[in-house]
Every structure is written in C-alpha cells, then in structure tokens.
Amino acid sequence: MAAADQAAAVRRALESSGWARGSRLALLDFDVTTYSDDPAVLELVDALYGAVLAPGVGHHVLSLGRASDGERAGVVVALDGVPIVRTTAPSIAFAHLVFEANQQALLATSGVVLHAAAAVLGKVAVVLPGRMGAGKSTLVAGLAAAGAGYLTDEIVALAPENGCVRPYPKPVSLGIPPPELDGITRGAPAGASEYFTGVLVPAHALPGGVGSPTPPGLVVLPTYEPDAPVAVQRLDPVESVVALAEHAFHLEQPGGLRALAEAFRDVPCYRLTGGSLPGAVNAVHELTGRAVASA
C-alpha cells in the first residue's frame, strides 16, 4: 500500500470510528492532519499551532485518542496509524504529540537544518543554535517580547532557493519562564486542560508576530549560566563551522557540510554566556547592529 493510500485508509478508519478531523499543520516540509476523539485536544492544537494552520488535508495523520490499555482506560498517540506511546496520562500523551510533530518536521525537511531558535531583527535573521537547556527558547522569547519577529525556537531550516531562514513558528516551549516573560506567558493556555501542564506560548501571541523568510545575518550560540555575567566571544571561521555542525542535521548527506559552510560563510558567529535574559537580549541587539554595520 502506497504511503498516501495508507494515510487515506487510516483517516477513513479513524473517521468511521467517530474521531474528529482537526486542522492541517504545515510544519516545514511535514504536512499533517490531526485527529482525536476528544474535541478539547483539537482545540488545544489550534490554540497552540495557530500560526501554522493550513487549509485542506495533510499527507500524514497524527492522532491522539482514548483506547484501552489492558484493562485500564488509556491514551494512544499514533503517526499514520503506528502507536508512538500508550499511556494512562493525557498530559504525557499530548507532550508526545508535540514532540513527534517537531521530530517529523525535522526528518521531513532536507537541506541546511539546525537545532536552533531564530528571530528577525531589522533585516537579518539571528540564529541561536544550542542544545536542550542552553536557553535558546528563552532567549528567542525575550527577543520576541522586545518586538523581534519570531521564526522558531527549535528548528532552523534554510530555503534552498535563497538561503533564507524559513519560518517554523511552533509554540515556544518554556520550562520555567523567567519573570521578564510574564507579559507573553500570561495568555498561554498553560494548565488549561488535562492534556497540558507546561508552558507553550503560541507564536501568534508574541508581540513581534511571526517573521518573514529572512537571510541569516548573525549566529549566537547561547549557554545559560545562572548568575553569571553576560559575556560574548567571537569565533573564527573554522570554529564557527565546527560549532554550527555540532547543531546541524543531515550532515551525512552528500554536500551537507559544504552547504552548511557556504550558507554561513560571511555570517559572524559568537558564543554568549550568562544568566540575565535582559542582558542577553541587549547583547544580541548590539551584535546584530555590529553585524549589519560591517556587512
């Protein structure tokens, strides 16, 4: 059975079981429609992913619904009919749905792809690569709260035709948001249902809105260090490529490293450490100004 036929058959199976079709999400090159037997799940998806909704029906099916787990009532999350998790905790199931959507966006998108956040400042995209916990989501939220256009907090993909950072405005995932972000987290649907206990800020709720495709003009690698003063260090060209490669996907594909090095050849790259969000936001603004001036 071809993939498209299989997805159609899964959709028919869910619809014949009384499950409701939710929105189509355009997550970079991952094109998916959500399904659930609980309208609250689909409403939550719409509230969080409002910036990536698309008309029509997607190529894939991401579903979350009640199913028996042995003798207990449970929740199953599945992609194209294949269960990803079976759990009795709805909040764990929804967290898996959000994680899976992101993973599939990553797997489906080719070319230069980085584990990074990004925002538009002026006419350039600031790319913030970092491991989990480095502070990239908090920093991009801080930039967005100060009016920058939000592009993504997780995956930076460059458009092959022009090298611009493609918007991937998934909800910003903030573990424990600092008080400086109270303004943007207040409206988030945190703890609003049994499915959701974290803090996810929808992109459309950010003051700067969603940015347009923009060429990268600055790379900042943040490292959150509590109570440490904000410090920046410029990397030389070799260090820059190595640092970017640490956060790059698809490097094993032919020409992967060459494409990465070419895409960021003239883009200044810095490491930024510190524990102050306002200080880090100021530093990024200052570095952006320098980068634009030298360009």
Next chain:
Amino acid sequence: MTSIACAPGARPRARGLEEAVGVDGEVLVAAAGEVHVLTPTAALLWECCDGEATVAELSAEVAEVFDQEQEQVLSEVVVLVGELEQRGLVVLEGSGQGPREPALLAPSASCASCGEGPGFEATVHVELGSVVASIGADATTARAIERAFGGRVVERAEATGPPLYGIVLPEARSGARSTPLARLHRGEEVLCTSRDPGRIVRALAAQLAIHALPARAVRLDSLVVGRAGRAVLVPVPPRRSAFLRRLAAVGCCAADVPSACVDPAPSAYALVGAAQLALDLTSLLEVAAARRLLDGEPPALPWGNYEIVAVATSGDPSPASVLAELVPLRHGAGDSEAAAAVPVLLELLDAVPILTAHDLDGIAGILT
C-alpha cells in the same frame, strides 16, 4: 581519542574526500556524526591515501618531500593514519576483515526501576536469518538449546552483555510449598509464565521465529485465539492465565506467545509456532518434562497456520481501537516493522468483523 598506530604495511584508502571543505586554510570533513578539522599536513597525507600505497611507502614520500628522517616520519604517519582510521576517514585495505557478522539483537534500554533481570549460567547465540539472538539459560537447558538449534548456533567472540531472551525452567523441589513458575524473559520483561515448562520451551521457539518471518508477514501485538484452523486476534490480556482458563471453558485456546505473526497473502493467516525454523525440540522438551510441576493448565493452540476470521479489541469495537491496540508500539522513527503492520491490519479490517475481547461466547461462535 586514544591513538592507535596502524601497521606500516597497511594500505589506507581515504573516505569522503569529495565531502571535504576548505575553511581558512584548514580542511574540514564530516564523518561518523562529527566534524573533523585536519591540519594542512594531515589533509595532504589523507588525500594521498589511495588504497595502493602502504603506510611505509607514504612515509617515504613525505620524508623525501619535507627532507625529514624516514624513521621519524614513519613513527608519526602510522599514528596519524591510525587516527584517520578511527575517525572513519580511511579504510585499511587488506586488513583481513571478513564479511560482516549478522547483527546481534540487543535488549531494549533498561530503566532504573526495572532492575537487571535474571542472571543465567550460560548464553547461547542462535542465527535467525539476518540477525543473531542470545538466549540465557541454566547449563543443562543451554546444552539442550544448542542441540535443538544445531547449525544455527553461532560463536560470538565479543562481550555481548545480558541476553536478549532468557528461559527459566525451575527444578521441582520435593517438600517445597511452592516452586516458581517456568518463564520466558525478553530482557527484563517477563513474556510468558507457566506451570508447564514445555509450554515455555515452545514459547521460546515461537518467539525466536518472529525474527525469521517470511518477507511479507508482519507482527502484531496480539494473542492468537483459535480453534479448528480459524483464529481471532485478541489484544494481550493483562491477566493471561485467567483469560486462558475462560477460553478453555468455551472450547478455544491461545498461542504460547503474546505476538501474532500474520501472513497477509493470499488471505490473512496467523502463523502459530516456529515451523520456519525447522527445529528439533526433543531434547529441550525432555528437559522440560523432567521439571514439570503440575498439570491442569489449559492446552495451547497447536502450531500451524490459522485463517483469521475476526479481530477483537478490549475497548469499543472500532477500527481506531484495533489500530491503537494491535499495531506494535514504534521503537524509533525508523521502525519499519511497526509501520508495515498498519496496511496489513487495515486490509484485514476490510475483510473481517471486529469483536469485543470480553465476549468469549462471540469469539467461540465465530471460530466454529
């Protein structure tokens, strides 16, 4: 990375030359998930690794070009080529590496709360097509496993960690108030228990057969319940022994393992047992018979092929419930086994009714 010198007679061949990128006078190359920065000298040597010249010959050329002592250069080049080989940037031709061994199946990652699983006196490795599975057992049972698997038994020189499967056939202890049940483990998980060790022996064989299915067959998370050549696929019940007794009361029985192997063509059949492995279980069943505890367990479904006439769910009898309960949980994004199960199950749903697993009279009825 600890440097390992290669042999001067090795013939290194560079890998990934076409992927190298020059940045600021240095050469960068991605290999084995890392980016390596090569100095100009290392890059030059790497580019000269053509699979023809030996390391000693390359050293002689370098010594001549740079006007250096050949012995000194050789001592550095053997280390450098050794490092390149460790990083996956060269392969050493003629190094005597044989054909790749079948992959050894590993238990899934352990969690702290699960403990380490049982310990075993001996481990037997058996080849199952393109993979090798390890089986832990006591010494007597391990010898019987070796006889049963004959030519499929393979030696593994490297340390392989805990076995993927473990079979425990407890000795009957005279005077003891109770003896532990015979059981089959997969890693830390207990797949089956029984008072009849023979049942566990058959379950081991059937479980191993899952790794050597016909190409078009798929595995489902399901118990095969059957009678007279017909079968219903039922979600694995949490209290299996009670379920088996209730099944026996309506004249049905179930397969030994909590997995259904389904061959979709020409019509869907459940493959019960391990016929494809062509094993001689006589010696293993003799060990099991000597350790038999008590009678009284319902009989297992005999090995064979059973036409699938229905599927069942423990929730509402809907296609969504069938998919949610019977398709195996995905292990990683590239799990093709779980993905392959979906179209087979969807086609099956077009052909057979969905029953409720609690309705054993209904299941027995459709099997008649």
